[in-house]
Amino acid sequence: MKALVKTRKGVGHIEIRDVPEPQPGPGQVKIKIAACGVCGTDIHVRHDTFPYWPPVILGHELAGTVVARGADCRYFQEGDRVVAEPHTKACGQCYLCRTGNIQICPEKRSPGWGIDGAMTEYICYPEKLLHRIPDTMTWDQAVMVEPTANAVGDVLERTGVVAGDFVVVQGPGPIGLLAAMAARAAGAREVVIIGTPGDVPLRLARARKLGFTQLIDIGQTDPVKAVLERTDGLGADVVVECSGAPKAIPVTVDLVRKMGKIGIIGLTGRRKVELDWDKLLFKVVTMHFHLSTAYTFWDRTIHLIASGQLPAERLITHRASLDDWERVFDDIENLKALKAVLMP
Numbered sequence: 017m018k019a020l021v022k023t024r025k026g027v028g029h030i031e032i033r034d035v036p037e038p039q040p041g042p043g044q045v046k047i048k049i050a051a052c053g054v055c056g057t058d059i060h061v062r063h064d065t066f067p068y069w070p071p072v073i074l075g076h077e078l079a080g081t082v083v084a085r086g087a088d089c090r091y092f093q094e095g096d097r098v099v100a101e102p103h104t105k106a107c108g109q110c111y112l113c114r115t116g117n118i119q120i121c122p123e124k125r126s127p128g129w130g131i132d133g134a135m136t137e138y139i140c141y142p143e144k145l146l147h148r149i150p151d152t153m154t155w156d157q158a159v160m161v162e163p164t165a166n167a168v169g170d171v172l173e174r175t176g177v178v179a180g181d182f183v184v185v186q187g188p189g190p191i192g193l194l195a196a197m198a199a200r201a202a203g204a205r206e207v208v209i210i211g212t213p214g215d216v217p218l219r220l221a222r223a224r225k226l227g228f229t230q231l232i233d234i235g236q237t238d239p240v241k242a243v244l245e246r247t248d249g250l251g252a253d254v255v256v257e258c259s260g261a262p263k264a265i266p267v268t269v270d271l272v273r274k275m276g277k278i279g280i281i282g283l284t285g286r287r288k289v290e291l292d293w294d295k296l297l298f299k300v301v302t303m304h305f306h307l308s309t310a311y312t313f314w315d316r317t318i319h320l321i322a323s324g325q326l327p328a329e330r331l332i333t334h335r336a337s338l339d340d341w342e343r344v345f346d347d348i349e350n351l352k353a354l355k356a357v358l359m360p
């Protein structure tokens with residue numbers, strides 16, 4: 017079968033290869049891949065800036081149909097349409113696994129970098145990590161479940177936006193826009209989205225298409241001033257930081273109100289960030305750091321997307337065949353794509 021493979025360590029070294037079709041082991045099902053989203057992780061593996069074990073098939077944002085079952089499978093049948101949590105190789109025995117946090121088990125090695133991923137025709141996958149999707153859900157919607165679960169988990173379950181909140185989202189990449197949609201689905205009274213001049217042509221334009229009207233380009237408008245004006249000088253109830261920019265992160269402290277909450281999703285790429293610690297303390301701010309996705313995030317996300325309350329599929333700008341991967345990866349890197357989906 018055809019697969020997009022990172023062949024060895026270093027920058028680049030990605031090619032389409034013909035690889036043997038996998039057979040399901042005990043507890044695994046074989047999934048025919050319908051589509052696989054391209055994630056920042058895939059781009060990082062391309063550039064050798066994320067851990068990976070080559071040769072490895074890329075891709076973890078998969079959606080597909082179960083076509084065969086290995087021994088001891090109990091919950092899924094041939095014909096089930098599924099999406100998959102990427103928490104493969106979590107040990108099941110450590111403190112984190114046993115307290116229900118398999119997504120941050122130190123042994124975890126996800127498809128696409130730790131084990132063979134889904135930018136191919138078939139994958140064999142532990143059925144215990146799958147979620148069945150509704151018949152009405154399109155593949156476009158299904159392929160968005162994994163990234164959306166990150167935003168939903170942070171905004172709704174960890175940081176806890178509630179109806180009536182004034183929410184600011186910093187960084188309008190795919191995760192930022194999904195976070196904004198999650199806040200809106202939770203009933204936020206206003207969602208302000210902050211971006212840079214580089215975000216204006218595609219990302220902020222897409223935000224406007226999605227119905228968000230409070231868009232701030234920091235090249236034109238001082239975001240703190242604008243947010244204070246709209247909140248009677250109080251500040252935002254919740255700030256969601258999705259930019260990962262060391263210059264932007266300290267601004268969250270000025271955007272949030274006293275006793276407010278900051279949710280953090282954006283990674284800085286190990287760059288240091290300077291925070292006004294005393295200001296955070298005097299404002300009595302709660303900071304919620306976020307990484308990866310738990311079972312309930314998936315469950316909630318599937319329902320939110322399927323019901324139309326969170327139209328995540330509207331972030332897809334590119335649908336391409338695997339053979340076209342290079343153009344798609346380049347477009348993502350050059351901010352010409354928001355979310356891209358590859359089909360085998």
Ligand SMILES: [Zn+2]
Nearest residue numbers: 055077162163
């Ligand atoms: Zn992802």
Ligand SMILES: [Zn+2]
Nearest residue numbers: 107110113121
């Ligand atoms: Zn573990």
